[in-house]
Amino acid sequence: MGMNAASILNGLLQKNTRRTRTPPTNSITITNSIKDHLNSGSLKKAVSILFAAPVPVPSYIYARLFNLCSSSRAIVEARKVESHLVTFCERPPIFLLNRAIEAYGKCGCLEDARELFEEMPHRDGGSWNAIINAYSQGGCAEKAISVFSRMNKLGVAANEITFASVLGSCAVILSLFLSRQVHGLIIRCGLCWNVILGSSLVDVYGKCRIIGDARRMFDEIPNPNAVSWNVIVRRYLEMGDEREAITMFFKMVEANARQLNFTFSNALIACSSIFALKEGYQIHNVAIKVGFEEDTVVMNSLINMYAKCGGLEGACRLFDQPGSKNVISWTSIVSGYATSGRTAEARELFNKMPERSVVSWNAMLAGYVKFLLWEEALDFVFSMRKTTKDIDHVTLTLILNVCAGSLDVELGKQVHGFVYRHGFFSDLFVCNALLDMYGKCRSLRYSRVLFFEMGHWRDRVSWNAFIGSYARHHQSEVAMEMFREMLWETTPSEFTFGTLLAACANIFTLKQGKQIHGYMIRNGYEIDLVVRGALVDMYSKCRSLEYAIKVFNEAVLHDVILWNSMLLGCAHNGRGVDVLELFGLMQEEGIKADHVTFQGILLACIGEGFVDHGRQYFNSMSDKFCIIPRLEHYECMIELFSRYGFIDELEDFIKRMPFEPTVEMLTRVFDACREHEHSKLGEWAAQRLNEFKPLTPFQFETLPEPDLGKL
Secondary structure (H helix, E strand, O other): OOOOHHHHHHHHHHHHHHHOOOOOOOHHHHHHHHHHHHHOOOHHHHHHHHHHOOOOOOHHHHHHHHHHHHHHOOHHHHHHHHHHHHHHOOOOOHHHHHHHHHHHHHOOOHHHHHHHHHHOOOOOHHHHHHHHHHHHHOOOHHHHHHHHHHHHHOOOOOOHHHHHHHHHHHHHHOOHHHHHHHHHHHHHOOOOOOHHHHHHHHHHHHHOOOHHHHHHHHHHOOOOOHHHHHHHHHHHHHOOOHHHHHHHHHHHHHOOOOOOHHHHHHHHHHHHHHOOHHHHHHHHHHHHHOOOOOOHHHHHHHHHHHHHOOOHHHHHHHHOOOOOOOHHHHHHHHHHHHHOOOHHHHHHHHHHOOOOOHHHHHHHHHHHHHOOOHHHHHHHHHHHHHHOOOOOHHHHHHHHHHHHHOOOHHHHHHHHHHHHHOOOOOOHHHHHHHHHHHHHOOOHHHHHHHHHHHHHHOOHHHHHHHHHHHHHOOOHHHHHHHHHHHHHHOOOOHHHHHHHHHHHHHHOOHHHHHHHHHHHHHOOOOOOHHHHHHHHHHHHHOOOHHHHHHHHHOOOOOOHHHHHHHHHHHHHOOOHHHHHHHHHHHHHOOOOOOHHHHHHHHHHHHHHOOHHHHHHHHHHHHHOOOOOOOHHHHHHHHHHHHHOOOHHHHHHHHHHOOOOOOHHHHHHHHHHHHHHOOHHHHHHHHHHHHHHOOOOOOOOOOOOOOOHHHO
């Protein structure tokens, strides 16, 4: 307690004096000391000894230090080593300066690498490789290509390392033109059989979406390695050709090539995308044989594949294995339950998660959105905002889908404000979701303002959403005009044509509908089942049933939607007998009818006056087809009984309805009773209508008898 400050400081100085050692001045001693520290894993101490040394050390020591600085990203130590090298070596070896450039590049200090490169009095090919690779790995693809161009003009020969770095940079900026030029130089240098360069060419062509060239390059590689196979599988997956990605994986297995964990992951993602459970199971067996089943990446991909392909039992078996539970596998299980409609079980699992990522929240929300559970989705969104601040563009897109589905434009506007405040407006997916939300909520003014704000970076999804908003506003002529504007900016998709054909059907414009059909044929668009259904619907509504039948017959496969379009088309064109015949054919093909099918059948019965048939088909919905009749089916039956004077049956039908009749139903019953002079039911209908509309009372009176003498 009696020690003063002076004595404490004196003690510290004495300790410091005792620790201080005179640095060794002999080169051999310094070298051995540096090596001892490096062998013990102390890079900082080794560099400190070098930095204090007044003499140079052997070149291999500098090279070793630069390599360790590169691998450990030790920028301070790298600068010290380079400073000592250039200070005590009058003419530093070029290869050591190249190692210094590489170290600066690995540490992300590209300006230091550039300055050293420019100050070098002499350079070799390794110097150019080092700076090009530094720019390429540092995310400066344009600078890497610029330096390569300068190197090429000076006549410095490039090697496979140079070309690989440059091709990687071309892949980053998606420059197909430059990639082809580099490819030509590779051929000229006789390096076209190099497996690394072959794989790089496969990669760059695939990323530039020229998958045909990518496949040709892959087929030209004499002995593809694991990286080559992984690249081609990945590029097919990114191109949306999941089936070919899976095929290439199995070819890789046949070729006895060593699989990487990411090769398995990519193949399993492809299976998930096309619900290829059988192929996924086979890939699982391969993973077991080569010992990859317990790899974390492969395990997570397997759980995700089983969950998404409907094999929840298999996913749960893997998930329950020791050591397999992590945030990714938890998320996959939750997503599997949520997207298969088992949202209650998914929510239970979600609540049990020990930790969650933003992807976990998105997976649960996506399940609610998929099954149109808007109230549950809104509650979940509010819970999410209270629990976590994590949010990304997927979250915002899903929330906007909820706003669109629940027609909650006010909440949608709040999300729009959040998008502006938090810098998401530059995200095209979010802006397209905003356009879709405003269009579905019938806020055309906001949709129009947003669309023109997006400017030149909007895509065809943006155009589809914007055109769709006009179609929903029944402004079909404007939608067609916007389509013509769209052709100046981007190419339409099948979804565009589906929207336009629906617009043509709404305004009965057969000429424009035919023009759209012709445009698709001339430009080689695939007419899938959705578009084919839209064509059948358009031709039917435009009273051109022969074209509708032709389009229907051209389909290789007929799903329930296409059948429904044909049934409704015949019904609307007064071909009720044909509707019933088509329904028989539909059953023969094994197509399961839905509520739309029976709406078409009941409309056909109304048109033809088939009261008995209508009654039988209505009863068979629940008895035979397990379909609960909807409001529209009850409306059809009321119209059928009313139109043909089956008032007693109408009265009995009304009494047995599981819900109260709507105003429209009561009005139709009232009119039928007046027409067929059924006072009891008519007075009841009038009384009920007066309860709904007291200001405009209904009074039942039978229609007056016609005066035959005046006829």
